[in-house]
Amino acid sequence: MIGCSCPVCQSKDPANQRLRSSIHIQSGEKSLIVDTTTDFRLQCLRAGIDRVDAVIYTHEHADHILGVDELRPLCLRQDSRIPLYGSARVLENIRRIFPYAVHQPPPYKGLPQVDLHEITGTFRIGHIGITPFELPHGPRFKSHGFIFNEGRGPCLGYFTDCKAVPENARRSLKGIKILILDALRKNDHLTHLTLSEALEIVREIQPGHAYFTHMNHEMDHATVSAELPRGVQLAHDGLVIDTQQAKPRDS
Numbered sequence: 001m002i003g004c005s006c007p008v009c010q011s012k013d014p015a016n017q018r019l020r021s022s023i024h025i026q027s028g029e030k031s032l033i034v035d036t037t038t039d040f041r042l043q044c045l046r047a048g049i050d051r052v053d054a055v056i057y058t059h060e061h062a063d064h065i066l067g068v069d070e071l072r073p074l075c076l077r078q079d080s081r082i083p084l085y086g087s088a089r090v091l092e093n094i095r096r097i098f099p100y101a102v103h104q105p106p107p108y109k110g111l112p113q114v115d116l117h118e119i120t121g122t123f124r125i126g127h128i129g130i131t132p133f134e135l136p137h138g139p140r141f142k143s144h145g146f147i148f149n150e151g152r153g154p155c156l157g158y159f160t161d162c163k164a165v166p167e168n169a170r171r172s173l174k175g176i177k178i179l180i181l182d183a184l185r186k187n188d189h190l191t192h193l194t195l196s197e198a199l200e201i202v203r204e205i206q207p208g209h210a211y212f213t214h215m216n217h218e219m220d221h222a223t224v225s226a227e228l229p230r231g232v233q234l235a236h237d238g239l240v241i242d243t244q245q246a247k248p249r250d251s
């Protein structure tokens with residue numbers, strides 16, 4: 001956190017040096033991003049990402065959408081517009097903040113160029129099936145969680161920025177190989193799951209492996225990691241998860 005001198009913000013442990021929450025999914029030839037964060041440029045450079053086939057948005061909070069402009073070099077490299085998928089509200093905000101990226105035809109070459117697709121139900125990007133779930137992210141705000149299916153059944157659930165995981169999503173997530181879940185901090189919070197709320201959901205869903213994300217600076221990686229049960233860990237920047245290797249917990 002800017003200006004903070006707490007032990008986590010000052011920590012030399014790379015697992016405590018956190019940029020904004022997002023993931024990159026590589027499946028066969030397909031390269032997908034979930035959320036273009038305020039740190040998207042740095043995250044792409046750091047992870048060596050040189051191609052993005054589509055971006056999927058969880059919600060329109062600034063830390064999740066403001067990196068749209070950084071799609072610019074990828075549009076140029078790929079010589080194509082990049083499709084963005086989000087709720088009507090996400091798309092409305094992208095249209096308002098980045099009108100030049102949405103404009104058809106582009107005002108000039110060299111701008112980010114995106115096509116907007118509203119999420120209304122399960123959709124596909126190539127061979128990847130993506131099922132959205134509406135999540136409460138505070139009393140009056142909704143985000144989307146997603147279950148990804150590479151063709152051999154659901155393999156990954158990505159549920160960040162939520163205060164709860166509704167029953168229909170829990171049912172679909174039951175026994176999934178990999179679950180990535182919001183766990184902001186230990187103390188109660190209006191819009192995010194706490195560590196104990198996240199652990200409760202993991203106990204019910206019984207994923208093969210659970211990773212917590214979107215932690216704030218009250219969560220020291222080593223300290224909290226030592227308190228977690230088997231099969232549950234805090235994610236960290238740069239973490240790579242191989243869904244092919246991952247197994248359901250019971251097998």
Ligand SMILES: [Zn+2]
Binds near residue numbers: 008009217
């Ligand atoms: Zn701090």
Ligand SMILES: [Zn+2]
Binds near residue numbers: 021061063064161214
């Ligand atoms: Zn967020």
Ligand SMILES: [Zn+2]
Binds near residue numbers: 061137
């Ligand atoms: Zn949010």
